[in-house]
Amino acid sequence: MKTAITGGAGFLGSNIVDYFVTQDSDVVVFDDFSDGTRENLAASIDEIEIRDVDLRDREPTINAFSDIDVVVHLAAKIGGIGYFHHVPADIIAMNDAMNRNVLDAAVEHDLDRVCYASSSMVYENATDFPVTETQIGEIPPPDSAYGYQKLSGEYYCHAYHDQYDVEYSIFRPFNAVGPREPPGDEVGQAHVIPDFVKKIRDEKQHPLDILGSGEQVRSFTNVKDIAAGVYKCAYDDAAANEDFNLGSAEGVTMLELAQQIWNYCGREEEFAVNRQDAFDHDVQKRIPDSSKAANVLDWEPEISLEESLDEYITWYQETL
Template identity: 35%
Template structure:
């Protein structure tokens, strides 16, 4: 395809953190955008910059009647809607995460019945086998296989649901000839993300001047924290360039420890705790995670543009501007654990 001008696009979960950034990008590119969201975790104010330029429909996409309405007269679907949260959430609410399998298939079925031309699915690094993430080994897309026995070993129920979302989308591509693409998102962060996710959780604790400052685990676990605008660009490029349901990673190649992120936040806020309490009894997920981005570079011409320093600066500036310090101090535990 050439450009998004005039393209009729549905973004499911479009009032969410990543979804709202994608909506803004698509509007800027000239697309005619509809957002479908149940607002369980998304916020209408996330779309404030473009709300007079888009259509917003509110409802539950697990209901076929609403999914049919949402996908009517649509060319392209970006399917981001999901029940999800940070590590604590997906560990504590596996049944909630399992409902994503129903959600994905209802959206795909409605899209197929309405003649949608292409679907791009927001998948996850949680699709990758957990046992290979204890050592530093960059994850490449072919480490997951549907074609060989033992080819899949996802990370908790959330990861299995995302993996089944990928497999289902490939099935709809095979049966209905819908153009399909999927992006495995690695540890996205940025403005509008909530405090249940790692970087914003670390920011909230520092902003509230929590002392002793709590870090889950020993802090030496690594993630490849990827700024949200790099993620949304990968989603758009995948939709533009991939039609055969080939998955691509969107993440950085660097291994960044939680301790390093905390130090960068302390420096930016010009505040340092007297004591750090490493809470080794808390769920921390896999030990190391970073992306092999070779396929994204080859198929999409994509590589991350934002450094960790730039991303933290932009995210922390947003957080301080939009959160009242006394409120965060009084409600810190609730903010860290509620979706």
């Protein structure tokens, strides 16, 4: 069985590639290397095939899937909350084009399964926590272009199943953390942990600039745990035509997270923050209920936030 991982050279994708390779999967990485890098694939380079494909290009994309059995579709224009606000039209247009082309390829070549990477942002307007899969369709749709487009991708999966009998699974990762995610040049361009590490370790900010009140709550899930869950979503019979939250139920405020990183980096000054205006759509709380994944797929996160921070900051120091 040959498995394509789109966006496989990116942060999340390359870690998923590594996990699949350790499970003896026959992996083909689809990437145009606009964001991801070949260096991210170094650990598995001898075990994988790489196809340089821009999934927005319809005919080359459909042709490239001719010998594929399963696709884990991660490729998307993605970044931190600041990125979402800078290019909302690009996010909708480009990601929509990629989703359509991948699903049309699944129809054309009768793929066994499309495993679609959604996002915790589909729960942007949730008010009951932890969020469960049953809330999709009950809560208002996301206000942000990124969250709305990810939810649209889920509807694509349902529609292609209903019309063309394409088998799918959907996973929603909650704040992946791990190596290979560098910080951005601007605040909010990358996710919060790379952003904090850069400001605390490299820029030596004091006080630390933080967006909003700092009381926003997030859960963080080690990328290796997420990769294990994606593997089950891709291949487990019980995952067929189902959706799953993949995340830790342990929440932490941004102030608590920042102080953990501050202490880990050995800053001697007393921890202090400078609160700045938050971006629009800065969700105040995002905590998942992943019991469906536990019950159906026998999946639970195993790696703590403390271990994840140690792993990430060690990688950051050695690599960047």
